[in-house]
Amino acid sequence: MLATRKWLEALSSPNGVLKTVQRNGRQHLSKIGMPARTQDPWRLADLTRLEELLSLPVSSETLNSSSSEQDSLPVVPQDRFRLFLDSRSDLGSLSLPDGCRLLSNDELERFLGQTLDKCPSTTEWPIAINQASASCVLGLLISGKKVPPIEVILRANSNELMPTRLLIILEEKAELDLLQVFLGEANSAQSHLLEIHVGSDAKFTHSWLARGSGDSSLMSQISVQQDLNSEYALNFIQYGWEFARFESSLLQVDGNANSTIRGLQITKGIEQSSTHSTVRFDGPEGSFDQLQKSVISGSSHSIFHGLIDVPKIAQRTNASQLSRNLLLSDRARIDTKPELKIVADDVKCAHGATVSQLQQEELFYLQSRGIESKQATNLLLKGFCYDIFENSPVELENWINLDQLLVSLQ
Template identity: 30%
Template structure:
């Protein structure tokens, strides 16, 4: 008699196998106190993972996205890869040629990274090279932001072997954009990499960051980025998800903002067979400003899920969110945006809008914008639209001499331009416009 494996058992085995593949090698290169701290952090998270299961569609937060096929993957840890075999030109953003940090298969690629263009007052590097003077300030913060006990976040923390770090000292203004690049290189087996990034902008500092994920072939990326903004700090953060279309991508960006800080995230989701990103922002001071911009382009049978959380905890906070999706073929996009406005958050201003464009009759969209308000003196709005290309608009453009394909492309370009133009790096704008046109 053949014994079958239930989904829950398969999920438990999936998590256990990943934990078994963790590497402790980089810990030995840290100072003793930091190494012991990291080991304890990893083991605490591994303990949480052992009590968790992979989410299913029965879980409210995952009911639109089926990730059960992850449990069928025979995942292995990636091999170290010689970065000298990778073309530098393919990795470079024109404006960030000497402000770049590269990780390949989750491992720091020093030979491809270049930080020579940075001013004084900022550290751009990895954890294992972090100066000892920074370590005592770093240890109390990594892995402490809300959501640390979620299954994929815990799995990432339990598997930390290195961390990409951007750390700006007070009053530091970096004019050039900083490029964080995480690349997955194809192997014979399905690999899993779990990048971790930690970004700090201390009081009155200003940063522009481009965080990019790309790769070839079949793999799983499970990534966590923690962002801390001090008083009156400013970060303009662009996140590019350009994974292989047969890969899997699960990411979380969690942000803590102090008084008078300004944070802007513009995320572009293009790749992944199944992808999910969870931006989670906590306003931890008065007069904070949060802007979330998003563009998802899904085709073939891709599933792309965005679950955002914005927590306004203090008076005079503002947040503005606009997320757009273009869906074609049999693809499926999900948007669930939550904005919490508790009683202490008086005199806040929150707006949220999800706009979706369907390019085929079998494309699917699930959208669920949410506002939870208990404060009584606020200005808040939310909404969602789902539409197709208007035949009248196509007819009008064709009457002006355009072909049907050119007319459709012009309308699509107009739909995406509003988001793309919010990216502060010109060469990245042009690259995304080119990819969307294709």
């Protein structure tokens, strides 16, 4: 409780468009205090990392990514549009591509929090942290099919906690291809809250790369509501954070929509990375396909909890969820729990989990062709991660040196 109080006291007074949200968030946070291991969503979490996270001051200066910092980032491909988001971005001055505009303050007031409230509930604490501290929100309205792919870069500096909030609304029949890149400097933390409303017949292709370093932390929450005949596909990769918690909550409002989630978390050293996903169908004939993969090395800990909720109204739902985990060390730990909650009686739902190590016969096969052991291991690890990269935009390769990352796991 003390850590929460101290953190709240250090925050500047509520201000800006999120003034009310901040005030409510702070009140709620002081009521719920710190999470405890006795609470199911935090049963496996390393709570000392949360206290460390609260020891960081909330970023207070405009980051405005200086040109030298931007130079160190991959060049923006010609057909793509890049923007930076930090805790104090001057959003009014943002230039946006055709088909994409900022939501007005009135619209923000009307829509902000709607999807969050509607979607199956997620853990309170990370949301409260974000609501208490985020002072601005980037709200985007997407219309039509001609919006160029957008990249949103979120980079936290060392020794600060950077809260960011994003709301994206896709109008009917709109299409968006979004790549979010989270970069974590040493001893930095990020709290990200994202709401997505995919209108009917709209299509959202969402890629997410969260690349931490050193003792960085990331807590992210996504809420997605999908209208009829919409498509939402998320491909996410999370690695390098000492503590990372990714929560997604997806709702097919009237069923009859397609959702896909493909996730990969890679951990090493003493890192802890967790993914919690919930999907609910509030109408019939929805489909959902989830593949969650983990590569766990060193003394790290990987957690997955996925819930598919099919109430009575969601007849003829077709959903599957598979968690596949590769343990590279006998000190590494995986906790995985794919879960189905089905009330409807005419559905096709599957779930499963596998935990394995590198296969000796596969390694020998590669070695017997002259490929030395480290390179053979690397090829096998790449093979394991292939499904995730296969479905990611090629631009992702500019942000991740997979070979180097995989070598660091051996």
